[in-house]
Amino acid sequence: MSDVRNDDDLAVLLSTAVDADTLSRLHRRLEQAAERADLIDVAYTTIDSPVGRLLLAATPKGLVRVAFDGEDHDRVLETLSQKISPRILRAPQRLEETAREIDEYFARRRQVFDVPLDLSLSHGFRRLVQTHLPEIAYGQTRSYRDMAELVGNPRAVRAVGTACATNPLPIVVPCHRVLRTDGTLGGYIGGLDAKTTLLDLEAAA
Structure with missing residues (x-):
């Protein structure tokens, strides 16, 4: 994905001790550039919940995967890269609505989920x-x-x-x-x- 980053970003990474805020900003720029170039087939993020850390993944069709910590999130992402597409990027903004609905569910403010679903992993x-x-x-x-x-x-x-x-x-x-x-x-x-x-x-x- 070299076309969605520039030499200035690389120079920052190579020449300075990058703090968490800088890394976050750089990743957000990468995410935005990838979105503009339509290079993300699977977006993912992780959220905390009363049942542990959850991985959320979505395609342009909708939410495709919810994974518990015990499933090994790295292995889940590898499976998604094989079954759907290797063009995977952490892109929290694309999962904001899903994360919000799950938070509402655990807070007992939601009983039905409204986010679109992608059922392509099941047959x-x-x-x-x-x-x-x-x-x-x-x-x-x-x-x-x-x-x-x-x-x-x-x-x-x-x-x-x-x-x-x-x-x-x-x-x-x-x-x-x-x-x-x-x-x-x-x-x-x-x-x-x-x-x-x-x-x-x-x-x-």
Whole structure:
């Protein structure tokens, strides 16, 4: 991306001890130049939350990935570079609306997310299940069997569990609201503590 930086920026980096503010300004200039040149296929940022640090990533179509700390953010970005595009840049401004909505959710001021979504990381039956997850109302839960019946395949209970476990957009696409048929939590990509936190947050509202 040499066309979106200039020699003055490089001179600053090479000739001075760069403090955090200077680095931030330089990165913002790089981000703005990349935006103008339409060179960002995947923008990302990280935010703090009650369930740990979250990585948010978006394409021009919409939010494509929400990743928990335990997923290894570097590995998630590498996967995005392979599956979507290597033209990835930290660009917080592009994720400001998503970050705001997630903050509102944890503050119990939001029950439904409005940001556009890019579901291109999911396919087939998994994508079908994930498309229906937002139909589970805030504060409500459904079983794997309920979801299998909802998508028209009552025998696909285990496949529903897999679709929830591989959901690339947890929290925003609420797979935490799906429990095992016996009412126990089941697995969760962010860990059972995170799933419990989300369910308790919604139940308290």
